Amino acid sequence: MLSDRSASVVRATLPAVGAAIEDITGLFYAKMFAAHPELLRDLFNRGNQASGAQRQALAGSVAAFAAYLVDHPDERPDVMLRRIAHKHASLGVRADQYPIVHQHLFEAIAEVLGDAVTPEVARAWDEVYWLMANALIALEARLYAQQDVADGDVWREWEVVGRTEETDDVASFHLRPADGAPAPAFRPGQYVSVQVELADGARQIRQYSLTGAPAATTRSIAVKRVAGAGTAPDGEVSNHLHARVRTGARLRVSAPYGDLVLDSDDSTPLLLASAGIGCTPMLAMLEQLAADQHAAPVTVVHADRAPAAHALRADQEALVGKLPDATAHFWYEQPGSGHRTGLADLTDVPVSPGTRAYLCGPLPFMRAVRGQLLDRGVAAADIHYEVFGPDMWLGRA
Template structure:
């Protein structure tokens, strides 16, 4: 809880800080990477940095946390903190790195806001930062303990036991621990980080959802190759490396599994809505529901450019048919087949069972649209859960 004095100061300075938060985060990353170049080489996503996405996400999360402290002093934004903590845990972020971030973030605040940063203002925003950092560290340390790993050492060598070309741009890599030891458990819907060494020596990291179910004998990730300008630059460098260079028998450095897009109520009706490669965590959840004999209604929804672009399309349908009370509906922008929807996902005529928990994964505009439609249909916001690829821009763009 933010102290009463700091609450008043933060409330008074929120407009000025909020207006400058983009500038502040831009300067923060410049200072951080100048002092610690290994972070941009081996920890931060270079593509997201070049595109400005990580800066937007950081700005949005800080602003949202500060607003929450002022407007809801007796609670914390646990959903936001949980998503950030799971992502940090998958990267092996340590408590000491929060000290480094604090140093350069507050140097940026002082430089951008100048004389407006009085001692009182600095103390108040320092309190905001450490409340957020402390909450994140606590969650991250719990997550590390659950996976029996230590901060900064979440990695394990895995052997690629198989490779399947799902579509022209999506490939599934089947994995097994290189040391032959049992694979760590995970929850359906979670992801792992994969670290690869690129030709320039950088050890870049990306997150990929596990597309297999927890009960499967092997693990699987399905990776979509990034095209366009990103393919020639940092945005697509890891996905293109995996597609072009990684074959059966190769090894990958893979983190312990993390992510909070997991079933909240195992007995409730479920709605799984995805777009593009966002179907991968949904396939894991769907297979888990089939394996455990889920009896409540399950609604499976997916949107894509065309049937040929839909990763794991046959699995999507086959797993749906395994369930006692399930239906699937797909929407395609092009070449929709009989029974499929055309264009964007439209839930206006879709039957939704009372008590449904909805799980969304895909591009942010898609998830915003589906969430709005679900709320309009009476699904409580608290029962709608989502996963964001890359930096969480939901708050930054709100």
């Protein structure tokens, strides 16, 4: 994939680019949003921009892609690319937006690195960019075709037909297409994007896992109200949904996407591990497993602050009860709950040979659970994960 000449240049310059990558991405976003303010208003997450999380995610993705090409010049990191492509497709990213990114990213590289960006260096990194961009464009085109939509045209209007207060900070919204057409099919574990118009006219987008049964005629999402911390502001979309959206409201919702999907036959033991609002994709998986009467062992692991903060707990317990061979293990940080106290610990949790695991939650939780599963003999290829937010945590085999 990467030419020999470019590979040697990228290898030589990767340390310098990597050391400056956050400065480069910060300047890139400033330049791009100055030229195209509509992208920040209507596409990019303003909260992640304010906190710097989006810059870190872009920097990590570019650096990881370049490093992979240097080490494996005839391959490409398809796991990372698929994850990004699904996110992009759910946002309606178009092929004609990649040249915009290219222009401002390379202006930022030249400004930050100065004379170090010789024509040869520029050509090599240009090759890296277009290898990544063209791979994403092709993957996203296939994802759009699978949903039978035009490039980026993923949005439909949906009606809120019900709302359930799960906890003080989590509400479920039950949706159906406003045009009366059938809801598009989805695979357990996938998510949709929701776009809302805020008070200042911005149309911000956030992604939420589908929690209901894939066979249901309606679709459900559970939204946690995000409170700001440190440099991060309160979640604009989650707080808007909690404060303003009731039954009868209309929302713009994307087609379903996401590559963390349930994939097992009836003989595969499964472990579904989540923390906090990470339980949401696991609910759809449990719905499907219960509908299929999955015969092999299913182990549900969940960690939360307290029982009162554990959204959809009753649904988890009810679905576990419908399966022939399933158990649930809950941990709560607050003592005296009648369940295990502290952080999730799989030491005493049975893990069947041949288990396939699905993880969703904060990065420290997933790293800890993944490490324990590897120690218990679960193959790295059988541990799948989902990250909420802009982080692209690349699990290493």
